[in-house]
Amino acid sequence: DAGITQSPRHKVTETGTPVTLRCHQTENHRYMYWYRQDPGHGLRLIHYSYGVKDTDKGEVSDGYSVSRSKTEDFLLTLESATSSQTSVYFCAISVDSSTYEQYFGPGTRLTVT
């Protein structure tokens, strides 16, 4: 599993509340990613990071922000959760930028009511 953990694994929250999801890795990989997975859409990239304090937007970044203050942690924040952000969120790491090979965490199921 490439030493990736995500927390929480499940969360139910109300519309308008802030939510932060955490991805933690134990192997000091440089590249980390946040994806969301929805029926009919597959996985879509939200944000990614290529180093401490270095992040960039992905395909579906609106409504999300990220932070990476330490190599091992990549945080995804929904500043004001909406029902459209109900999804399963996956964190991934890349072990080698030349191959683009990514390994995924177990996921966080988020429900916004």
Place this chain on the structure above:
Amino acid sequence: GESVGLHLPTLSVQEGDNSIINCAYSNSASDYFIWYKQESGKGPQFIIDIRSNMDKRQGQRVTVLLNKTVKHLSLQIAATQPGDSAVYFCAENSPVMYSGGGADGLTFGKGTHLIIQP
């Protein structure tokens, strides 16, 4: 927009038969492709990858074929077993979509659910 897609949402095969899962892509700039397997309740798991300078690559019981002429990718699973039951995704790198100087993000297809019949 350019995206990776799949031909069939569900594929049902008999245990012991070979499975072929197909994927079409449209981004001619993509030069790296990956197949992932996702079991229920788990994150995607890397299966095999292939670069655009190759036509075929083999792993343990799996083979990936790449036809750049028609932009088609396939995953062949030999002697399908019950443990192969999962959703399979193809993914491509996205060198023209993401900036930032690091490893590019991946663009995923919508997935094919492989069902194994006893």
